[in-house]
Amino acid sequence: MSISRRDFLLGTGFGAAGLVVGAGLPTLLKSDVPSVALNVFDYQKLAKNRLPGIVFDYLEGGSGSERALHHNLAVFEKLSFKPRRLVDISHRKQGITLFGKPQTSPFMIGPTGGNSALWPNADLALARAAKQAGIPFTLSTPAGNSIEEVAKGVDSNKWFQLYVSNREQSKVLAKRALTAGYTTLVLTIDVAVNGLRERDQRNGFKIPMDMTPSVILDGITHPRWSMDYVVNPPQLANFVSDNAADIEAQTQAMNRNLDATFDWAALRQLREIWPRTLLVKGILNADDAVQCIENGADGIILSNHGGRQLGEALSPLQVLAETRRKVDKPILIDSGFRRGADIIKALALGANCVLLGRATLYGVAANGQEGVSDVISILQNEIDNILAQIGCADVNSLNPSYLHEDSVRLMQSI
Numbered sequence: 519m520s521i522s523r524r525d526f527l528l529g530t531g532f533g534a535a536g537l538v539v540g541a542g543l544p545t546l547l548k549s550d551v552p553s554v555a556l557n558v559f560d561y562q563k564l565a566k567n568r569l570p571g572i573v574f575d576y577l578e579g580g581s582g583s584e585r586a587l588h589h590n591l592a593v594f595e596k597l598s599f600k601p602r603r604l605v606d607i608s609h610r611k612q613g614i615t616l617f618g619k620p621q622t623s624p625f626m627i628g629p630t631g632g633n634s635a636l637w638p639n640a641d642l643a644l645a646r647a648a649k650q651a652g653i654p655f656t657l658s659t660p661a662g663n664s665i666e667e668v669a670k671g672v673d674s675n676k677w678f679q680l681y682v683s684n685r686e687q688s689k690v691l692a693k694r695a696l697t698a699g700y701t702t703l704v705l706t707i708d709v710a711v712n713g714l715r716e717r718d719q720r721n722g723f724k725i726p727m728d729m730t731p732s733v734i735l736d737g738i739t740h741p742r743w744s745m746d747y748v749v750n751p752p753q754l755a756n757f758v759s760d761n762a763a764d765i766e767a768q769t770q771a772m773n774r775n776l777d778a779t780f781d782w783a784a785l786r787q788l789r790e791i792w793p794r795t796l797l798v799k800g801i802l803n804a805d806d807a808v809q810c811i812e813n814g815a816d817g818i819i820l821s822n823h824g825g826r827q828l829g830e831a832l833s834p835l836q837v838l839a840e841t842r843r844k845v846d847k848p849i850l851i852d853s854g855f856r857r858g859a860d861i862i863k864a865l866a867l868g869a870n871c872v873l874l875g876r877a878t879l880y881g882v883a884a885n886g887q888e889g890v891s892d893v894i895s896i897l898q899n900e901i902d903n904i905l906a907q908i909g910c911a912d913v914n915s916l917n918p919s920y921l922h923e924d925s926v927r928l929m930q931s932i
């Protein structure tokens with residue numbers, strides 16, 4: 519497979535002059551801003567460069583000690599590949615079929631809220647890039663483009679993520695997603711309370727942002743972002759109504775915290791009103807995964823919310839193999855995936871698909887839809903390259919034998 523990648527600097531419309539005007543003077547002074555984006559970490563730097571610090575911290579930060587955030591990435595280093603040789607790898611396949619639907623790669627875009635603070639109409643940009651690449655996109659409850667707007671604008675395999683803070687309100691949202699043609703409902707259950715995000719607390723981050731002197735200075739030094747923000751102020755589009763036309767009223771209408779009484783019986787009730795694929799996101803215990811399936815879920819998403827909730831949580835990768843042994847339905851996973859190699863490691867341990875969080879957000883924050891498409895291409899290229907190197911022609915044939923046993927054992931015991 520050969521996927522052509524665009525050169526970031528020359529091919530995305532920034533150009534040399536654009537880079538100076540667009541990203542502001544500090545760009546010229548920063549030596550760590552790559553001129554060509556070769557990997558997701560380069561996009562992380564480009565996103566950091568374009569966004570005011572307060573917004574980048576919102577995107578990047580974890581909760582509490584941020585140990586889970588760092589551990590999510592570090593855990594992949596514990597796993598090493600054990601390649602096979604003299605295998606015909608002349609035709610390599612990375613397409614999978616998930617819930618009866620084919621997709622071109624074994625990853626997709628997961629749900630993230632507040633995206634419109636990163637780029638105008640970021641949810642539409644992410645959905646369009648996903649469609650173009652042939653992978654699913656998940657719209658979050660606190661999205662900047664509404665369920666209906668994204669459905670109308672992008673005819674593709676779209677999923678909707680639900681926060682249940684108020685049962686009646688969530689039923690209405692699920693019905694809207696059903697009517698609009700979303701194929702899958704993702705119930706996020708790891709938000710009993712908000713994670714203590716110290717970066718946001720220190721910065722005084724909230725939406726809408728208070729225009730404090732430091733926020734104004736941050737905006738002045740990031741003029742391209744500031745212009746976008748002023749012309750397209752962020753919204754919680756799923757909560758726009760006659761009574762909630764502005765973001766402040768929408769924020770009051772939306773509470774992210776899971777209804778504290780939500781239990782297995784409530785999951786069964788949700789199952790009754792959602793006839794299509796239902797997934798539960800935020801599982802970190804194989805026994806909970808079993809219970810999700812017993813109570814009607816079609817699959818589960820192992821996740822620690824990208825280290826944004828429980829600051830000392832384990833990485834979902836550490837419970838993946840055990841969950842695979844106990845659950846025979848699709849297991850999806852997220853948290854910390856930045857490289858094609860990470861995705862292949864998770865598939866080898868039994869995951870069916872990986873959800874991207876920050877990886878594609880770096881793309882959209884750096885350069886809108888083009889940036890997302892480029893991040894997707896980078897990951898596809900990396901996956902293709904690694905398949906060839908480990909002697910596996912098809913992602914569907916991956917299994918633990920492609921990983922060194924000691925590293926698998928070590929990973930589960932840390």
Ligand SMILES: Cc1cc2nc3c(=O)[nH]c(=O)nc-3n(C[C@H](O)[C@H](O)[C@H](O)COP(=O)(O)O)c2cc1C
Pocket residue numbers: 576577578590628629630631632658659660679706799821822823824825826852853854855873874875876877
């Ligand atoms: C900025 C941001 C906003 C997020 N918003 C949501 C959300 O609205 N709903 C949800 O279920 N998860 C949300 N998440 C968690 C992601 O779905 C995913 O679990 C996490 O980003 C995966 O980790 P990664 O970013 O390291 O890949 C958010 C994550 C980020 C970074």
